Amino acid sequence: MARTRNPLRRLLDYAVLGVPAFLFVLPVLYLILGSFKPSDEVLNGLSGFLPTNLSFDNYTAVLDSFNSDATGYFWRFMGISLLLSTVVVLGGLVINSMAAYGLTRLRWKGQGAAFTLVLLLMLVPFEAVAVPLFYLFNDQRNTIYIQAIPFIANAFSIYQFATFFRAIPPSIEEAARIDGAGPWRTFFVIIVPMSKPVFASVAILTFLTQWGSFLWPVLMVSDPAVRPLPLQMSVFQGQMPVDWGQVLAFGVLLVLPVLVVFAFFQRWFVQGVASSAVKG
Amino acid sequence: MTTVNPAPATPAGRKPIPPPTSATRKRPGRRNRDRAHGMLMSAPALGGLIAFVGVPFVYAVVLSFHNVRLGSPLPPRFFGIEQYRRLFADPDMSGPFLRALLNNLTFAAVVVPAQTGLALALAILLNRKLKAIGVFRSLFFMPVVFPMALVAVIWRLILARSGDGLLNSALDAVSFGNWGAFDWLGNGLTAMASIIVLSIWQGVGFQMVILLAGLQQIPGELYEAAQLDRASRWQQFCHVTLPGIRGTLVFVAMLTSVLSFRVFDQVYVLVKGGGLDEDATRTVMYQAVTTAFDQNNIGQASAITVVFFLIVVALTLIQRRVVRTGNED
Numbered sequence: 001m002a003r004t005r006n007p008l009r010r011l012l013d014y015a016v017l018g019v020p021a022f023l024f025v026l027p028v029l030y031l032i033l034g035s036f037k038p039s040d041e042v043l044n045g046l047s048g049f050l051p052t053n054l055s056f057d058n059y060t061a062v063l064d065s066f067n068s069d070a071t072g073y074f075w076r077f078m079g080i081s082l083l084l085s086t087v088v089v090l091g092g093l094v095i096n097s098m099a100a101y102g103l104t105r106l107r108w109k110g111q112g113a114a115f116t117l118v119l120l121l122m123l124v125p126f127e128a129v130a131v132p133l134f135y136l137f138n139d140q141r142n143t144i145y146i147q148a149i150p151f152i153a154n155a156f157s158i159y160q161f162a163t164f165f166r167a168i169p170p171s172i173e174e175a176a177r178i179d180g181a182g183p184w185r186t187f188f189v190i191i192v193p194m195s196k197p198v199f200a201s202v203a204i205l206t207f208l209t210q211w212g213s214f215l216w217p218v219l220m221v222s223d224p225a226v227r228p229l230p231l232q233m234s235v236f237q238g239q240m241p242v243d244w245g246q247v248l249a250f251g252v253l254l255v256l257p258v259l260v261v262f263a264f265f266q267r268w269f270v271q272g273v274a275s276s277a278v279k280g
Numbered sequence: 281m282t283t284v285n286p287a288p289a290t291p292a293g294r295k296p297i298p299p300p301t302s303a304t305r306k307r308p309g310r311r312n313r314d315r316a317h318g319m320l321m322s323a324p325a326l327g328g329l330i331a332f333v334g335v336p337f338v339y340a341v342v343l344s345f346h347n348v349r350l351g352s353p354l355p356p357r358f359f360g361i362e363q364y365r366r367l368f369a370d371p372d373m374s375g376p377f378l379r380a381l382l383n384n385l386t387f388a389a390v391v392v393p394a395q396t397g398l399a400l401a402l403a404i405l406l407n408r409k410l411k412a413i414g415v416f417r418s419l420f421f422m423p424v425v426f427p428m429a430l431v432a433v434i435w436r437l438i439l440a441r442s443g444d445g446l447l448n449s450a451l452d453a454v455s456f457g458n459w460g461a462f463d464w465l466g467n468g469l470t471a472m473a474s475i476i477v478l479s480i481w482q483g484v485g486f487q488m489v490i491l492l493a494g495l496q497q498i499p500g501e502l503y504e505a506a507q508l509d510r511a512s513r514w515q516q517f518c519h520v521t522l523p524g525i526r527g528t529l530v531f532v533a534m535l536t537s538v539l540s541f542r543v544f545d546q547v548y549v550l551v552k553g554g555g556l557d558e559d560a561t562r563t564v565m566y567q568a569v570t571t572a573f574d575q576n577n578i579g580q581a582s583a584i585t586v587v588f589f590l591i592v593v594a595l596t597l598i599q600r601r602v603v604r605t606g607n608e609d
Contacts, residue, residue, distance in 0.1 A: 153328025
């Protein structure tokens with residue numbers, strides 16, 4: 001709504017945005033700068049922001065120190081997190097979108113009841129089933145699959161897909177059917193390609209949640225061999241004495257994959273979040 | 281707040297999914313064919329939801345009426361409502377639990393208005409046409425992609441108790457050396473405030489983006505009309521902006537309140553490694569996890585879980601009612 005072309009006015013606009021933005025970004029700057037500094041200079045008052053003595057030492061130290069059976073392997077933590085996110089995101093996109101289609105665009109007895117069930121289960125946050133799940137699967141602790149499988153089916157994702165599919169005009173499916181396509185082909189060949197925005201939005205939200213997942217690993221994982229990155233982050237920062245430079249380098253490595261994805265798909269991220277919540 | 285896990289909530293004004301279109305009824309026999317396909321397509325996800333949400337939830341209710349201990353040689357014993365009675369009446373157990381409930385309420389009471397207000401302010405600031413506006417939006421949104429386990433660590437450094445802590449040394453510099461070291465996380469009064477600040481920092485971008493989307497749906501003509509009527513900026517805000525995003529605003533506030541009841545990660549990370557005052561910051565979920573995990577008391581933890589669930593459902597139902605009545609006028 002900036003109507004004026006007055007340069008002074010524009011400068012003011014940027015200042016009004018810039019000052020809070022700068023304060024907001026300070027913790028991130030501190031993280032990034034600190035990860036390149038010797039440990040004793042990280043927690044050293046405001047000089048933690050001075051770009052002195054920068055080097056990759058912390059990064060090499062993290063990769064070296066997490067490179068044995070005793071401490072665990074860094075690339076393994078990373079690999080586990082990537083594997084879990086991939087399985088949960090891709091598996092979720094397939095089965096939740098299929099379910100949403102089956103529940104909203106095909107007609108079958110019990111369909112209404114099934115959809116109501118999904119809406120009801122959407123009310124149950126994961127935290128409310130964490131304890132019984134932990135008890136039920138206690139003998140599956142420290143496995144990889146128990147970290148992913150419970151999160152593939154997701155009521156909220158189904159709901160997001162359903163809202164999108166609902167808005168597709170029926171004539172598109174009619175046309176496909178006249179051409180002889182069955183429900184599966186109609187779905188995969190016609191509906192999926194035209195539903196990219198909702199797939200992107202669900203994928204992004206699922207990925208973020210899964211990448212940062214913490215509560216479930218805390219309960220289920222003690223073995224470094226199957227430990228995901230965020231849990232290892234928390235274990236690492238809890239060790240005494242804390243090597244701050246290395247902890248921060250670890251932190252940058254933890255968030256880097258998400259930041260890269262974020263940088264590339266930034267508009268999708270923002271639109272995805274917005275559209276998942278409101279449309280009117 | 282645990283990064284992004286949108287609350288189980290119906291966004292503003294959405295009607296339930298209508299029954300399938302007439303298109304699916306065109307040919308006789310169509311319905312029977314659809315039936316098999318519909319069930320097949322829905323089966324994997326429905327099966328997963330029932331197995332990992334429905335069954336465990338029912339199981340939580342069952343467990344909460346039993347005395348179940350992990351690793352105990354004694355078989356589970358029916359306990360009636362004893363677990364619930366203890367949660368509210370047995371001083372040993374109700375003390376920490378009621379404190380956790382109170383902490384959750386405090387957290388929500390501050391975070392919901394503060395975060396919603398801040399998100400709205402940011403959304404309004406960012407709802408203008410400037411060249412670099414996309415960069416600014418990204419900057420405020422960025423912490424949303426940070427896992428809470430990392431956010432907690434960054435803020436552990438900022439709030440470090442020594443004089444070398446970032447906040448302490450900044451205050452020291454501003455006060456010309458009159459500010460001594462202060463233990464922000466360890467002090468019972470400021471521990472919760474610290475958790476609140478770092479949670480808002482991480483989560484506000486999410487709410488901001490939703491509100492921004494709401495703001496951009498207000499037709500520009502409304503502002504032009506208001507300007508013709510010589511409405512001041514403040515009047516425009518009160519009579520055009522606020523009514524225009526009322527549904528979104530209610531949705532965001534309710535989403536925040538549900539999310540704020542689920543707070544766990546940051547408290548756990550900081551208590552376990554950061555010298556966080558445990559009493560002042562334990563939340564209901566923290567209490568449930570430590571009861572199940574550290575004390576092996578599954579029955580008690582399940583009772584906490586059920587109470588937690590009831591609170592979340594109550595919040596969600598209030599949300600639906602408010603959103604619905606909000607849309608009627």
